[in-house]
Amino acid sequence: xxxxxxxxxxxxxxxxxxxxxxxxxxxxxxxxxxxxxxxxxxxxxxxxxxxxxxxxxxxxxxxxxxxxxxxxxxxxxxxxxxxxxxxxxxxxxxxxxxxxxxxxxxxxxxxxxxx
Amino acid sequence: xxxxxxxxxxxxxxxxxxxxxxxxxxxxxxxxxxxxxxxxxxxxxxxxxxxxxxxxxxxxxxxxxxxxxxxxxxxxxxxxxxxxxxxxxxxxxxxxxxxxxxxxxxxxxxxxxxx
Numbered sequence: 089x090x091x092x093x094x095x096x097x098x099x100x101x102x103x104x105x106x107x108x109x110x111x112x113x114x115x116x117x118x119x120x121x122x123x124x125x126x127x128x129x130x131x132x133x134x135x136x137x138x139x140x141x142x143x144x145x146x147x148x149x150x151x152x153x154x155x156x157x158x159x160x161x162x163x164x165x166x167x168x169x170x171x172x173x174x175x176x177x178x179x180x181x182x183x184x185x186x187x188x189x190x191x192x193x194x195x196x197x198x199x200x201x202x203x
Numbered sequence: 204x205x206x207x208x209x210x211x212x213x214x215x216x217x218x219x220x221x222x223x224x225x226x227x228x229x230x231x232x233x234x235x236x237x238x239x240x241x242x243x244x245x246x247x248x249x250x251x252x253x254x255x256x257x258x259x260x261x262x263x264x265x266x267x268x269x270x271x272x273x274x275x276x277x278x279x280x281x282x283x284x285x286x287x288x289x290x291x292x293x294x295x296x297x298x299x300x301x302x303x304x305x306x307x308x309x310x311x312x313x314x315x316x317x318x
Contacts, residue, residue: 121306128212130294130310146305176246180306191238192306194248 090114094179094195101169101202109164109198111179119184120162121146121192122154124175131178137162138184169202176200205230207297209309216285217317223270224280224312226295234300237271237278242292242311251293254278282314290316 092113101107111120118139123131133146135154143154151173153165162181166173179195206229216222228237239251254262254271261269266283282289295309 123308128310130207130209131306131308133305133307136305178248180248182306191250191253192248197246 092179092181092193092195094177094198096198097196099198099200101166101200103170103202105169106165106167107169107200108166109177109179109200110161111163111181111195112161113181113193114160115181115183115193116159117181117183117193118159119182120156121180121182122152122162122164123178123180124148124173125178125197126175134164134177169200171202174200174202205232205235205297205299205307207295207307207309209293209295209312211312212310213313213315215315215317216282218285218287220285221281221283222285222314224282224293224295224314226278226280226309228276228278228295228297228307230276230297230299232299236298236300237269238296238298238306239267239269239278239280240294240296241289242294243290248294252280285316287316287318290314 095110121136122134132148137143137156140159155163177198180192182192183190208227235256237254241249241251252264268281270279292311294311297307
Protein backbone atom coordinates (compact mmCIF):
# COMPACT_ATOMS: atom_id res chain seq x y z
CA UNK A 89 0.00 0.00 0.00
CA UNK A 90 2.71 2.48 -1.03
CA UNK A 91 0.57 5.31 -2.48
CA UNK A 92 2.90 8.07 -3.71
CA UNK A 93 6.61 7.43 -3.32
CA UNK A 94 8.93 10.37 -3.64
CA UNK A 95 12.72 10.28 -3.53
CA UNK A 96 14.99 11.54 -2.11
CA UNK A 97 13.65 12.90 1.19
CA UNK A 98 16.56 15.29 1.68
CA UNK A 99 19.14 16.74 -0.68
CA UNK A 100 21.83 19.40 -0.54
CA UNK A 101 23.12 20.76 -3.85
CA UNK A 102 25.72 23.28 -4.79
CA UNK A 103 24.71 26.13 -7.05
CA UNK A 104 24.85 24.98 -10.66
CA UNK A 105 24.47 21.28 -9.95
CA UNK A 106 21.65 19.28 -11.46
CA UNK A 107 19.36 16.66 -9.99
CA UNK A 108 16.16 14.77 -10.63
CA UNK A 109 13.40 14.23 -8.11
CA UNK A 110 11.57 10.98 -8.65
CA UNK A 111 7.89 10.33 -8.03
CA UNK A 112 5.88 7.15 -8.53
CA UNK A 113 2.31 6.25 -7.69
CA UNK A 114 0.70 2.84 -7.65
CA UNK A 115 -2.96 3.90 -7.56
CA UNK A 116 -3.51 4.05 -11.33
CA UNK A 117 -4.09 7.80 -11.13
CA UNK A 118 -4.13 9.72 -14.37
CA UNK A 119 -2.99 13.14 -13.11
CA UNK A 120 0.24 14.01 -11.33
CA UNK A 121 1.63 17.28 -9.98
CA UNK A 122 4.81 18.83 -8.69
CA UNK A 123 4.56 21.58 -6.08
CA UNK A 124 7.00 23.59 -4.06
CA UNK A 125 6.21 24.77 -0.56
CA UNK A 126 7.81 27.85 0.88
CA UNK A 127 7.00 29.44 4.26
CA UNK A 128 3.88 31.60 4.13
CA UNK A 129 3.14 30.76 0.49
CA UNK A 130 1.28 27.49 0.56
CA UNK A 131 1.78 25.07 -2.30
CA UNK A 132 2.72 26.53 -5.65
CA UNK A 133 2.31 24.46 -8.76
CA UNK A 134 5.49 23.94 -10.80
CA UNK A 135 4.28 21.53 -13.48
CA UNK A 136 1.49 19.06 -13.85
CA UNK A 137 0.51 16.18 -16.05
CA UNK A 138 -3.23 15.86 -16.53
CA UNK A 139 -2.80 12.49 -18.19
CA UNK A 140 -0.07 10.22 -19.47
CA UNK A 141 1.74 11.85 -22.36
CA UNK A 142 0.89 15.45 -21.44
CA UNK A 143 2.65 18.01 -19.29
CA UNK A 144 1.85 21.66 -18.65
CA UNK A 145 3.42 24.55 -16.83
CA UNK A 146 2.04 25.69 -13.54
CA UNK A 147 2.56 28.91 -11.66
CA UNK A 148 6.36 28.71 -11.16
CA UNK A 149 7.93 26.56 -13.93
CA UNK A 150 11.14 28.53 -14.54
CA UNK A 151 14.29 26.52 -13.81
CA UNK A 152 12.49 23.17 -13.90
CA UNK A 153 11.67 20.47 -16.39
CA UNK A 154 9.46 17.42 -16.04
CA UNK A 155 8.98 14.04 -17.65
CA UNK A 156 5.89 11.87 -17.44
CA UNK A 157 7.76 8.65 -18.05
CA UNK A 158 4.64 6.48 -17.94
CA UNK A 159 1.37 6.47 -16.07
CA UNK A 160 3.10 5.72 -12.76
CA UNK A 161 6.10 8.03 -12.84
CA UNK A 162 6.53 11.79 -13.02
CA UNK A 163 9.99 13.24 -12.49
CA UNK A 164 11.13 16.81 -11.84
CA UNK A 165 14.55 17.97 -12.99
CA UNK A 166 16.60 20.94 -11.91
CA UNK A 167 19.17 21.53 -14.63
CA UNK A 168 21.24 24.18 -12.85
CA UNK A 169 20.22 24.61 -9.23
CA UNK A 170 19.98 28.08 -7.72
CA UNK A 171 19.61 29.15 -4.06
CA UNK A 172 16.10 30.41 -4.92
CA UNK A 173 15.12 26.79 -5.51
CA UNK A 174 15.71 25.92 -1.87
CA UNK A 175 12.31 24.62 -0.82
CA UNK A 176 10.26 21.58 0.07
CA UNK A 177 8.99 19.78 -3.01
CA UNK A 178 5.86 17.65 -3.11
CA UNK A 179 4.60 15.25 -5.71
CA UNK A 180 0.88 14.50 -5.80
CA UNK A 181 -1.44 12.33 -7.82
CA UNK A 182 -5.20 12.29 -8.38
CA UNK A 183 -7.69 10.21 -10.25
CA UNK A 184 -9.23 13.01 -12.24
CA UNK A 185 -12.37 12.62 -14.23
CA UNK A 186 -14.85 15.31 -15.14
CA UNK A 187 -17.50 15.34 -12.47
CA UNK A 188 -15.58 13.42 -9.81
CA UNK A 189 -14.33 14.86 -6.55
CA UNK A 190 -11.48 12.57 -5.66
CA UNK A 191 -8.75 13.60 -3.26
CA UNK A 192 -5.11 14.21 -4.08
CA UNK A 193 -2.52 11.90 -2.54
CA UNK A 194 0.88 13.29 -1.67
CA UNK A 195 4.40 12.01 -1.33
CA UNK A 196 6.38 12.70 1.84
CA UNK A 197 8.16 15.67 0.34
CA UNK A 198 11.78 16.44 -0.50
CA UNK A 199 13.64 19.08 1.45
CA UNK A 200 16.09 20.59 -1.00
CA UNK A 201 18.80 23.04 0.02
CA UNK A 202 20.91 24.81 -2.60
CA UNK A 203 24.08 26.38 -1.25
CA UNK B 204 -7.67 32.76 -12.79
CA UNK B 205 -8.87 31.22 -9.61
CA UNK B 206 -7.34 32.30 -6.31
CA UNK B 207 -7.65 31.02 -2.75
CA UNK B 208 -7.09 33.26 0.28
CA UNK B 209 -6.54 32.24 3.87
CA UNK B 210 -6.39 35.47 5.84
CA UNK B 211 -5.30 33.96 9.17
CA UNK B 212 -1.60 33.03 9.17
CA UNK B 213 -1.93 31.63 12.69
CA UNK B 214 -4.74 30.71 15.07
CA UNK B 215 -4.69 29.35 18.59
CA UNK B 216 -7.37 27.61 20.59
CA UNK B 217 -7.69 26.03 24.00
CA UNK B 218 -7.92 22.27 24.04
CA UNK B 219 -11.55 21.08 23.88
CA UNK B 220 -12.74 24.43 22.49
CA UNK B 221 -14.01 25.18 18.98
CA UNK B 222 -12.07 27.07 16.34
CA UNK B 223 -12.97 28.25 12.85
CA UNK B 224 -10.44 28.70 10.05
CA UNK B 225 -11.35 31.03 7.19
CA UNK B 226 -10.98 30.50 3.46
CA UNK B 227 -12.26 32.59 0.58
CA UNK B 228 -11.80 31.98 -3.11
CA UNK B 229 -12.38 33.72 -6.36
CA UNK B 230 -13.78 31.97 -9.40
CA UNK B 231 -16.13 32.56 -12.30
CA UNK B 232 -17.11 28.90 -12.47
CA UNK B 233 -20.39 27.63 -11.07
CA UNK B 234 -19.25 24.10 -10.37
CA UNK B 235 -16.04 23.22 -8.56
CA UNK B 236 -14.60 21.32 -5.61
CA UNK B 237 -13.16 22.58 -2.35
CA UNK B 238 -10.89 20.83 0.13
CA UNK B 239 -9.27 21.28 3.49
CA UNK B 240 -5.96 19.52 4.03
CA UNK B 241 -3.95 19.18 7.22
CA UNK B 242 -0.16 19.15 7.34
CA UNK B 243 1.34 18.10 10.69
CA UNK B 244 5.07 18.53 11.42
CA UNK B 245 5.71 15.23 9.64
CA UNK B 246 5.00 17.15 6.37
CA UNK B 247 2.42 14.57 5.28
CA UNK B 248 -0.60 16.16 3.55
CA UNK B 249 -3.83 14.66 4.90
CA UNK B 250 -7.31 15.29 3.53
CA UNK B 251 -9.62 16.60 6.24
CA UNK B 252 -12.84 17.30 4.36
CA UNK B 253 -14.15 18.00 0.87
CA UNK B 254 -17.17 19.81 -0.59
CA UNK B 255 -18.81 19.87 -4.00
CA UNK B 256 -20.08 23.31 -4.98
CA UNK B 257 -23.37 21.94 -6.30
CA UNK B 258 -24.23 20.52 -2.88
CA UNK B 259 -25.96 22.96 -0.57
CA UNK B 260 -25.47 20.76 2.46
CA UNK B 261 -22.29 21.46 4.39
CA UNK B 262 -19.85 18.56 4.62
CA UNK B 263 -19.10 17.01 8.00
CA UNK B 264 -16.45 14.54 9.11
CA UNK B 265 -16.64 13.75 12.81
CA UNK B 266 -15.35 16.86 14.66
CA UNK B 267 -14.68 18.71 11.41
CA UNK B 268 -17.35 20.60 9.51
CA UNK B 269 -17.46 23.34 6.93
CA UNK B 270 -19.56 26.43 6.44
CA UNK B 271 -19.86 26.71 2.67
CA UNK B 272 -21.30 30.01 1.47
CA UNK B 273 -21.31 29.81 -2.32
CA UNK B 274 -22.57 33.32 -3.00
CA UNK B 275 -19.95 34.79 -0.69
CA UNK B 276 -17.29 32.39 -2.03
CA UNK B 277 -16.40 31.38 1.48
CA UNK B 278 -15.40 27.94 2.77
CA UNK B 279 -14.53 27.95 6.46
CA UNK B 280 -13.49 24.94 8.54
CA UNK B 281 -14.84 24.43 12.05
CA UNK B 282 -13.00 22.11 14.42
CA UNK B 283 -15.01 21.14 17.48
CA UNK B 284 -13.57 19.74 20.72
CA UNK B 285 -10.02 20.63 19.64
CA UNK B 286 -7.38 18.05 20.47
CA UNK B 287 -3.60 18.33 20.75
CA UNK B 288 -3.30 16.18 17.64
CA UNK B 289 -5.12 18.83 15.61
CA UNK B 290 -2.09 21.10 15.81
CA UNK B 291 -0.87 21.52 12.23
CA UNK B 292 -0.89 23.72 9.17
CA UNK B 293 -4.28 23.74 7.46
CA UNK B 294 -4.61 24.44 3.76
CA UNK B 295 -7.70 25.27 1.78
CA UNK B 296 -7.70 24.16 -1.86
CA UNK B 297 -9.87 24.69 -4.94
CA UNK B 298 -10.19 22.44 -7.96
CA UNK B 299 -11.89 23.11 -11.21
CA UNK B 300 -14.07 20.25 -12.45
CA UNK B 301 -12.95 20.61 -16.05
CA UNK B 302 -10.09 18.92 -17.81
CA UNK B 303 -7.59 21.45 -16.45
CA UNK B 304 -7.58 19.59 -13.10
CA UNK B 305 -5.34 22.12 -11.36
CA UNK B 306 -5.45 22.38 -7.59
CA UNK B 307 -5.16 25.95 -6.33
CA UNK B 308 -3.99 26.38 -2.74
CA UNK B 309 -4.23 28.99 -0.03
CA UNK B 310 -1.17 30.06 1.94
CA UNK B 311 -2.19 28.05 5.00
CA UNK B 312 -3.14 28.67 8.63
CA UNK B 313 -1.01 27.41 11.48
CA UNK B 314 -3.25 26.05 14.23
CA UNK B 315 -1.86 25.97 17.76
CA UNK B 316 -3.65 23.98 20.46
CA UNK B 317 -3.11 25.20 24.02
CA UNK B 318 -3.31 22.44 26.65
